[in-house]
Amino acid sequence: MTSKNRKIGKGTLFEDRVGSCTIAMCLDKRHPDSENSKLFPLCIRFTIYDSRYYYRLGEKCSYEDLDKLSRSQGNREKRIGLETTFERKVRLQEVFASMVHVVTTVSERGILTLERIKVALTGRCETASFLSVWEEIINEKRALGKAGTAENYGDAYRCFKRITGFTYADGFALDSAVINKWIDGMTERNIKSSTQGIQLRACRVVVNRCIGEGYMMPKAYMFGKTRDKIKIPAGSSRKGWFLSVEQMTELYLHWKNHDIDFPIHNTRRKDNPLYAIKDEKSRTQRYQALAMFLMQYLCCGCNLYDLALLRYNSFYFESNGRAFRFIRHKTEDETVDGEGMEVIVPIIEPLKELLDNYAAEPKLDQLVLPFIAEDAISVGEERVRRRVSDVNGYISDRMKKVSAAIGWTVSPTGTYARHSFATNLHAAKVPRDYISDAMGHSLGNRGQITMRYISPWTIEDRMTYNNLLLNLDNKKSDQPQENITIFESGKQAIFEKMHSFSEADLKEALIMLKKKELQQLEQELVAM
Incomplete structure (x- = not known):
């Protein structure tokens, strides 16, 4: 425990050095015992240049006691109290080693100062908390x-x-x-x-x-999954929070036909149903809430905040109004480049019909649904979030009344829209890669980052998959699922092959794919 070539002074039991700090277990000679002047507090003294910090250990020793501890070898010693002199020396040696470890850790994590050592030992700091x-x-x-x-x-x-x-x-x-x-x-x-x-x-x-x-x-650090740590609850599972394709189709048809029976509230009656309305404005608001819920579902399960910020960007016009593209706000800081996860929403016919009724006129960089955020958009993100939170509450409350009016016991919320999107496409055997891509989930695994630069899903693919979200033809076809299975197996084989590519091979493949995409885009433009 003693630094090489360094003589320990009188009143010091152990000494070591970490960087610019000298650590010593010694007697605090500044404060002799009031009843016995030969006894002094035993402490750890930290010295950096000319400054010192004393950390008391709650024990007292005399110079004679310290000399005995220093010379003790453990040979046939008599037990004094609970421990022999040598046992006490071993215990104090362990305490000293732990203090050296503390200083070493502090040194590894930043500039070594007495203040940081003090905070590490006591949790007290004069400048921060x-x-x-x-x-x-x-x-x-x-x-x-x-x-x-x-x-x-x-x-x-x-x-x-x-x-x-x-x-x-x-x-x-x-x-x-x-x-x-x-x-x-x-x-x-x-x-x-x-x-x-x-x-x-x-x-x-x-x-x-x-x-x-x-x-x-x-x-x-007190968090973890072992018995001695605090386990953070994950909350109850929401996997059961979804509506089937048939239920979603029923909601869509109710919106399209405006055929839900909302009775006018009768002030003379005490048994008015929960879903009774005061006036026609209330009826309009409920159909609008239903439309917003359906839009979240058909827009790849996006949340209302992303819907509120959705704009007619250049991608919308380049695709001739056939798709939206946006960055999930929630994932903005979860990617390597900090740009967030991209979501592309194909505008299938039911979604187009909803947009025709509620969306603003398409203008470059303008909001698609400006009535959600209203004037909050010009104030700042915090105000937008409050506004969207309020609108979310309105939609949930009105959807509860819509559900009651059509005889449902479940009251769908925005969470249902997102879970239904994933669950229903998964049940339809749509590739999981597409579902993750459409929902803007993090790519995660090594090798997947490369796929960010390859576009495996054309707008036609997206149209095919998202058309499975509703069953407006009242029939089932095995052909799309068969095509999907064939496509998925072929794509998986390509992915497995890519694992053996070198970085140069990947770059060359990427260039070839980009050229092919451009050629395909030119052909589509000519055909239009």
Whole structure:
């Protein structure tokens, strides 16, 4: 434990050095015991240049005791109290080794200072705290234009403070007990497990930041799946939250025919049904809510926020109004280039009919459905999110009344639209790769990044697959599924072959595919 060629001074048991810091287990001679002046507090002294920090170990020793500890070899020693002199020496040696490890870890994670060592040992800091780091992350998210994420982190921050009573004075003294107190408090307040999971994940981000910046030690990390760690709840599964193709078709036909019976609310009666309307405006609003729900379903299961920001970009006009293209807002920071996952929506005939009734006139870079966000779009993302959240609530409430009016017991929400899109196409044997691509899911696996530059799905393919979302012909055809199976097996063989390609081979293949795409596009334009 002693640095080479370095003589240990009187009153010091162990000594070592990490970078610019000298660590010593010694007597704190500044504070002799008030009853016995020969006893001094045993401490770990950290020295960087001319500055020192003393960390007391809760024991006292005299110079004589320290000399005995230093010379002890463990040969036939008598037990004094709970341990022999040598056993005490071994225990203190382990304590000292753990302190050296702390300093080593702090040094590896940044500039080695006494303040950072103090924070790592005590969780106290004069210039920062766990709460201030949390606030810093919230402000960073807001500055990056991620108002929704910032709002979620802010909700978690306020909930954490309110239930645990954690303050700035607590510094970084966070442990499993504090988190468990928070979880118990959320459970007592009937906060859903899915919401608890969202808030705990926000807290986990802050903990990781604190560990990364050296404010907390890695061993303080309290989340995980082992028994001694805190498991973050995933929330209840929503796989059952979907409507079948037949149910979706029924909703579409109800919207198209406007044949749902909404009785006028009679003020003289007390038994008016839940779905009774006050006036014709209410009827119009319910059909509009139904249309918005159907649009989310037919637009590849997109959420209302992405629908609110959907624009007539150049892709729409280049495809002659046959498809939309947009970036899923939720995935903007989940890709290598930070551009987010692209979604292409083929405008099949039912979707076109919905758009003809509710969409604005096609103009370059203009919103497709401006009535969703209204004036909030000119204020900022945070205001748009609040507006979309309100509209989501209106749609859910009106869909509940639509469902009751047609005799359904289920009340579909936007979540149903997304899950129904994936489930129904999967049931129709559509390739899973297409479903992931259409929904803007992360590509993930190594080798898949290359596929971002290859367009395996033509608009015709997308039209074929998305036409399976409704059954307007009242018949089933095995031919499309057969074609899909053949296409899928051929595509899989190509993917397997690509694994053996070198980087140069992939680049050459990419160039050839791009040339073929351009030729195909020219042929389509000539045919038009």
